[in-house]
Amino acid sequence: MFLNHNEEPNFSINRFESMLKTNDILFFDSIEFENIIHHYLDLGKLSLAKKAIRLGLDQHPQSIQLLLFKVEVSIMENKLGDANQILNKLEQIEPSNEEIYIQKANIYSKRDDHKTAIQLLKKALKLSKDSSDIHALLAMEYMFEEDFDNAKLHYMACLKDDPEDYASLHNVIYCFDVLGENKQAIEFLLNYLDKNPYCEVAWHQLGKAYKKEDNLEKALQAFDYALLADEYFMGAYFEKGKVLEKMNRIQEAIKNYQITLELEDPSAYAYLRIGKCYEKLEILDVALHYLQKATTEDPLLDKAWLAITDFFFRQKNYRKALYFIDKAIEIDQENVRYWKLYAKINQKLNFLEEAEKGYKQSIELGNYELETWVSHADVLIEIGETASALSVIKKAAEFYPETEEVIYRLAALYFVNNKGTLGYKYLVKALEVNKEYLPVVYPLFKTIFDRPSIQEIIKSYQ
Known part of the structure; x- marks a missing residue:
């Protein structure tokens, strides 16, 4: 009894690998080769994908799809001339195949000719029945061109095809942000949420947009809705904590930051925010404890070293402040704020030559x-x-x-x-x-x- 390959999903792959081991030449139809190539490309096994393409084209030399796979691999290997040569031939054979223009656009994009890539993708868009992927590629090309208005429109088109495409949702908001269109972002998110009311990502983005407008009550409400949709959404707890801090509801802010520590591995930034909250409450020993935990959790978090510097500076303990600002500068030597604070601390300690060095460095860095x-x-x-x-x-x-x-x-x-x-x-x-x-x-x-x-x-x- 022969096993039909439709009855066993891995039948073609197993048969192909068996052929490679025995050096026997077995026949596969072109669709089987396409599935085999897809399988190896998904696994990142490029050498096996190339063998499958070569053997597939030996048996099906006119297969457009197999030739397109050859183009895809050539582009991966940066053999752009070879890929373009094949695509020019394919365009003569099948000018209505959108994949040809997508791959041509990929080549031009790699050559940093994004304007030509955009024109080719627009041509592919006219030919395609499933446009979502092409809209995403167009959006990315417009991003390369820093044309955020057009990028935004194409990401919106992606969302129209798939409302749960959260990567596109984030990118739409990023475009609004770069364009300084925060009010328009709020309007967009409200319209989106009318149709997708349980989308925690959109509520989270809406909260951040309201926060930029300093509309803290609405921001808080949006983060609460995000947490109703997903009670384990760590980012929403964190942003809610920051809003509560701004509203001077410090104990509630601490509670939200602590929830983030329970949901995932300890976060240095959460410890930092908790420490700053306790400092606002003037519970200084607890504040210092959390600030130090932040530096222990992530020794490269320069903001934590800066926070401890500020802590001791406010206490007029300038020697300790100097020790910690040195730590911050070790991590980020190009930070103007650190050098200026370094200068002020040294001036307080009457270390005038070091103070002069700090002010000079601040000016050289553009302050x-x-x-x-x-x-x-x-x-x-x-x-x-x-x-x-x-x-x-x-x-x-x-x-x-x-x-x-x-x-x-x-x-x-x-x-x-x-x-x-x-x-x-x-x-x-x-x-x-x-x-x-x-x-x-x-x-x-x-x-x-x-x-x-x-x-x-x-x-x-x-």
């Missing part, structure tokens, strides 16, 4: 805030590097030309560096901008502002 320029110049003045201080404050004046903090320092530093003409010029300008600011900056330049000639000018503005 052009007035406070950073002024603090950097003041530290340089304290360590006696007045020429460097003048250079810093002159750069600050390019950003803040009419600001009293800058103009008074510019005047004083010109006097210090024996450039009296410029000193008088900027002193007059400073007094005209804001004469009330002089007492603030006076202690830093007492010997300068006490000069009789300068006092005479100052008195003329009183």
Whole structure:
């Protein structure tokens, strides 16, 4: 009795592998070869898929589908010229086959010619009866082009075909986000939820969108609906906790963060949020305990090291703060905020050369805030590097030309560096901008502002 291959799903695969072992040549119809190739590609067994394609084309040299498999594998191996050559021949034979244009688009996409890929996919879309996959490919090409409006439309088309395509749902919201269309995102999600009221992912995204609008009550309600749809949805508990924090409902926030710890393995970020909550409640020993647990759980979570730094900075324990900001900087040496805090801590400890290094690094990383320029110049003045201080404050004046903090320092530093003409010029300008600011900056330049000639000018503005 012969076993029909339809009675045994693995019959063709077993028969094919047996043939490879014995070197016998057995006949398979083209559909059997297609199933065999699909099987090996799904398993990532490329060499066996290639053998099946070669043997399949030996027996069925005109099979369009087998040739398309050969194209697919050639593209995987980056043999784009070979793949394109086959596709050009196939297009002459069967110009209405959308798969030909999909694979051509794949080649152009790999060559970073996304505009041509889009045109080819549009052609495939006109030919296809099942358009969902092509819409997804088009959306991705538009994403490469940073054309988020069109990408959004094609992801929406994917959702129309399959409302449970949550990857497309996330991508639609991402497009709204990039375009700054938060209100439109809310409208879209509300319409989607009218038709899919039990979709926890959509409720979660709606909650995040309401949170951006600072509509905390509606955000909270949306996260609650997400949890009604899925009581184990960790992300919804976490976002709900963040909203409750903003609403100053700290105990409830802690409860939601703790639920996330019960649902999955401990999360350093959950420990971090719990620690910050206890700090807001001024239960400092418990706060520090959770912040330290965050660093133990994930030693590379620089935000946790920063949180402990802030904790000790607020307690005026600057030596411990310095230890922990060093940890944060070890992890992320390009973070402007860390370097600025490093500078402030060293300044509090009177480690002025280290403070100067921190302010300098902050500016080099693109922090052009007035406070950073002024603090950097003041530290340089304290360590006696007045020429460097003048250079810093002159750069600050390019950003803040009419600001009293800058103009008074510019005047004083010109006097210090024996450039009296410029000193008088900027002193007059400073007094005209804001004469009330002089007492603030006076202690830093007492010997300068006490000069009789300068006092005479100052008195003329009183």
